[in-house]
Amino acid sequence: xxxxxxxxxxxxxxxxxxxxxxxxxxxxxxxxxxxxxxxxxxxxxxxxxxxxxxxxxxxxxxxxxxxxxxxxxxxxxxxxxxxxxxxxxxxxxxxxxxxxxxxxxxxxxxxxxxxxxxxxxxxxxxxxxxxxxxxxxxxxxxxxxxxxxxxxxxxxxxxxxxxxxxxxxxxxxxxxxxxxxxxxxxxxxxxxxxxxxxxxxxxxxxxxxxxxxxxxxxxxxxxxxxxxxxxxxxxxxxxxxxxxxxxxxxxxxxxxxxxxxxxxxxxxxxxxxxxxxxxxxxxxxxxxxxxxxxxxxxxxxxxxxxxxxxxxxx
Amino acid sequence: xxxxxxxxxxxxxxxxxxxxxxxxxxxxxxxxxxxxxxxxxxxxxxxxxxxxxxxxxxxxxxxxxxxxxxxxxxxxxxxxxxxxxxxxxxxxxxxxxxxxxxxxxxxxxxxxxxxxxxxxxxxxxxxxxxxxxxxxxxxxxxxxxxxxxxxxxxxxxxxxxxxxxxxxxxxxxxxxxxxxxxxxxxxxxxxxxxxxxxxxxxxxxxxxxxxxxxxxxxxxxxxxxxxxxxxxxxxxxxxxxxxxxxxxxxxxxxxxxxxxxxxxxxx
Numbered sequence: 001x002x003x004x005x006x007x008x009x010x011x012x013x014x015x016x017x018x019x020x021x022x023x024x025x026x027x028x029x030x031x032x033x034x035x036x037x038x039x040x041x042x043x044x045x046x047x048x049x050x051x052x053x054x055x056x057x058x059x060x061x062x063x064x065x066x067x068x069x070x071x072x073x074x075x076x077x078x079x080x081x082x083x084x085x086x087x088x089x090x091x092x093x094x095x096x097x098x099x100x101x102x103x104x105x106x107x108x109x110x111x112x113x114x115x116x117x118x119x120x121x122x123x124x125x126x127x128x129x130x131x132x133x134x135x136x137x138x139x140x141x142x143x144x145x146x147x148x149x150x151x152x153x154x155x156x157x158x159x160x161x162x163x164x165x166x167x168x169x170x171x172x173x174x175x176x177x178x179x180x181x182x183x184x185x186x187x188x189x190x191x192x193x194x195x196x197x198x199x200x201x202x203x204x205x206x207x208x209x210x211x212x213x214x215x216x217x218x219x220x221x222x223x224x225x226x227x228x229x230x231x232x233x234x235x236x237x238x239x240x241x242x243x244x245x246x247x248x249x250x251x252x253x254x255x256x257x258x259x260x261x262x263x264x265x266x267x268x269x270x271x272x273x274x275x276x277x278x279x280x281x282x283x284x285x286x287x288x289x290x291x292x293x294x295x296x297x298x299x300x301x302x303x304x305x306x307x308x309x310x311x312x313x314x
Numbered sequence: 315x316x317x318x319x320x321x322x323x324x325x326x327x328x329x330x331x332x333x334x335x336x337x338x339x340x341x342x343x344x345x346x347x348x349x350x351x352x353x354x355x356x357x358x359x360x361x362x363x364x365x366x367x368x369x370x371x372x373x374x375x376x377x378x379x380x381x382x383x384x385x386x387x388x389x390x391x392x393x394x395x396x397x398x399x400x401x402x403x404x405x406x407x408x409x410x411x412x413x414x415x416x417x418x419x420x421x422x423x424x425x426x427x428x429x430x431x432x433x434x435x436x437x438x439x440x441x442x443x444x445x446x447x448x449x450x451x452x453x454x455x456x457x458x459x460x461x462x463x464x465x466x467x468x469x470x471x472x473x474x475x476x477x478x479x480x481x482x483x484x485x486x487x488x489x490x491x492x493x494x495x496x497x498x499x500x501x502x503x504x505x506x507x508x509x510x511x512x513x514x515x516x517x518x519x520x521x522x523x524x525x526x527x528x529x530x531x532x533x534x535x536x537x538x539x540x541x542x543x544x545x546x547x548x549x550x551x552x553x554x555x556x557x558x559x560x561x562x563x564x565x566x567x568x569x570x571x572x573x574x575x576x577x578x579x580x581x
Contacts, residue, residue: 051359051367058355062572062581063399064348064385067355068378074358075371081364120572120581170581178579286360294362296487297423300480307479 016217021147024090032216035209036146037091039218041098044084045109047077049283053117054126062120069166070123076159083152090148103288105275112199114277121174121188127167129196129234135160136230137200140220168237175241189238190246198269200227231259325391326449328515335511336449337391339518341401342411342508342554344384348402349562350416350433351377352569362423369469376462383455403573407562414553415498417562424487427473428495431535434467435528436502443519452517471535478539492544500549
């Protein structure tokens with residue numbers, strides 16, 4: 001039995017190494033399945049919770065056009081949540097269980113959504129920086145080893161790049177606008193810059209899951225590699241907008257042809273991960289409340305469907 | 315995102331009183347979609363299940379699209395250089411012309427569904443006529459929106475049925491919502507002086523002609539939902555003439571916050 005199991009593992013790894021896609025009915029190591037369920041459901045929860053900070057500005061968007069774009073964007077996020085929950089379901093996870101894990105605090109979601117959106121410029125920063133960071137994390141996932149996840153991510157990434165452009169455009173309009181608008185943009189940028197750098201996760205040396213996820217090609221770049229890429233991509237964009245990056249240690253390093261930048265406040269990072277950020281409590285509470293308030297609606301829909309089915313039989 | 319009215323069609327010419335009444339009516343329709351879309355968008359991230367969160371946002375977005383086309387047409391017809399945003403963000407509550415129904419708070423999901431059903435049943439049937447009426451710009455907007463409104467009516471009708479013929483709790487909740495909201499139903503089909511003027515000019519159907527189809531649909535849905543039709547309800551009117559409930563002021567305070575705080579800026 002043990003030899004057979006080893007053979008399966010080896011065959012599995014060989015398929016991964018050959019860049020083949022693993023499909024739902026294929027044999028997979030239990031740890032691979034668990035890692036994917038954890039990662040995909042965490043991603044789905046992030047889409048769901050991420051609707052809250054942006055939804056916070058739909059009713060106050062400054063023009064009808066901006067309102068329509070923001071509403072469409074938040075609607076896309078709900079759609080991403082749906083594809084991702086479906087992808088996780090192909091691994092045998094149920095949506096009810098995944099949501100229960102979110103509500104109990106057992107499952108995580110992206111910590112970035114535990115920061116508040118305080119001005120309209122925050123909606124620009126969420127699109128430009130947060131979605132920009134998300135794209136860097138997610139584009140490699142379009143080639144991730146698990147087929148349903150990779151396919152879901154192709155759709156997600158297409159929409160995310162549109163989101164990022166609209167975020168940049170909000171920032172550009174503010175930066176080209178009145179002094180109050182420019183100040184609004186800089187103030188929001190100051191608050192969002194460091195938290196977005198945290199979105200790539202802990203330093204490689206402190207990232208317990210990286211090595212195995214790389215081996216299984218669930219992940220294709222390390223946290224630090226992606227963080228560096230993000231800084232190199234964003235600094236010229238901030239300069240183009242006329243915004244000052246809030247990092248006194250930031251400078252171009254000619255030798256490595258990349259930016260050197262300051263140290264992320266890892267205490268803050270771990271505090272927010274542990275649930276002690278400004279909005280952790282409110283975000284989770286809002287989700288739990290929506291779920292509890294919706295219980296009677298879901299029950300009614302089920303009860304009615306059952307009555308329908310019984311009628312159809314009789 | 316491209317609105318139906320963003321074309322270079324020539325503006326129609328009407329006698330002054332018809333022109334003024336049509337303008338009032340366009341603003342009334344736009345205000346109605348804007349205010350209801352705003353209410354629906356308040357659900358965003360708080361819906362009972364993700365699929366319904368998506369449906370609510372989708373309907374809000376459709377209504378917002380219709381709003382923009384209508385304000386754009388109204389602004390052109392007015393010819394005073396105002397924009398869709400001026401009309402949405404810089405008018406006080408007393409100049410808003412939406413019926414009372416659509417400004418009512420979301421309440422629970424049952425209240426949102428009843429409000430939506432009452433509105434959709436009217437909206438769909440009036441758009442279906444309007445798309446064949448002689449004002450070409452309005453007909454084009456109606457022609458685009460009626461397809462969306464058909465889906466909205468299907469969605470809200472199905473939910474009335476599910477909640478009415480679901481569980482004991484859902485039935486109690488929808489009955490309560492009906493007791494609360496039915497009083498705002500008649501305003502939709504009671505023409506204002508402006509509506510009467512354009513009805514007489516042949517630009518808007520007589521609402522009495524819509525009633526048989528609306529009532530037949532309601533009767534069908536309520537029968538499926540096993541719900542009795544509310545009777546003896548004293549009706550409330552006034553929103554379409556600018557006399558609103560207390561709810562609208564707060565809604566506009568939020569809607570107009572940015573434009574009021576930072577006047578004259580581009581976003």
